Amino acid sequence: MIKYALKCKDDHIFDVWFDRGSDYDKQRKRGLVECPVCGSKKIEKAPMAPNVKRSKPDGLDKIADKIRDEIENNCDDVGTEFAEEARAIHYGEKPERGIYGSATPDQAKDLIDEGVKVVPLPDGIAPKPKKKIN
Numbered sequence: 001m002i003k004y005a006l007k008c009k010d011d012h013i014f015d016v017w018f019d020r021g022s023d024y025d026k027q028r029k030r031g032l033v034e035c036p037v038c039g040s041k042k043i044e045k046a047p048m049a050p051n052v053k054r055s056k057p058d059g060l061d062k063i064a065d066k067i068r069d070e071i072e073n074n075c076d077d078v079g080t081e082f083a084e085e086a087r088a089i090h091y092g093e094k095p096e097r098g099i100y101g102s103a104t105p106d107q108a109k110d111l112i113d114e115g116v117k118v119v120p121l122p123d124g125i126a127p128k129p130k131k132k133i134n
Contacts, residue, residue: 001124007046008035017122034105064124072127075100083107090116100127 002021007013012035018024024045027033034041075098078085082101088094090111100121103111111118 001122005046006033006035006043008038008040009042010035010038010040012037012040013046017124019123032105034109039109067125068127071098071100071121071125074098077101077127083111086111086116086118087114090114 001017001019002024003015003017004024005013005015014036016024016033018027024033028043031041033043035043078099078101080102082099082103085094085099085101086103089096089099103118108118108120
């Protein structure tokens with residue numbers, strides 16, 4: 001995992017985590033990286049101090065595992081239907097419950113604009129999608 005400080009054309013600075021350094025370049029070219037403040041897709045890397053990784057993460061792996069287990073055990077995996085399901089819960093069309101899944105950047109922005117409370121999960125914490133048995 002690598003964290004980049006990014007800056008949009010309006011000088012909003014924000015941090016984003018990627019699995020690999022090359023993922024930023026690939027996602028930026030595809031228009032998947034956008035400013036969470038203004039939605040601009042004109043993004044560049046901002047200067048940042050280096051982060052030296054320790055050999056032992058002081059139990060962070062155990063904490064991440066515990067959070068992931070809590071999500072998996074107490075929330076429903078709605079997969080790619082996340083935006084629709086979150087919206088239905090928000091508007092009272094479905095019962096309130098914890099959910100997780102995936103959404104495109106545009107879907108996430110629309111949810112936030114509508115006042116739906118959503119939180120992106122870093123890859124190190126997000127549960128892995130369950131494999132469906134045919």
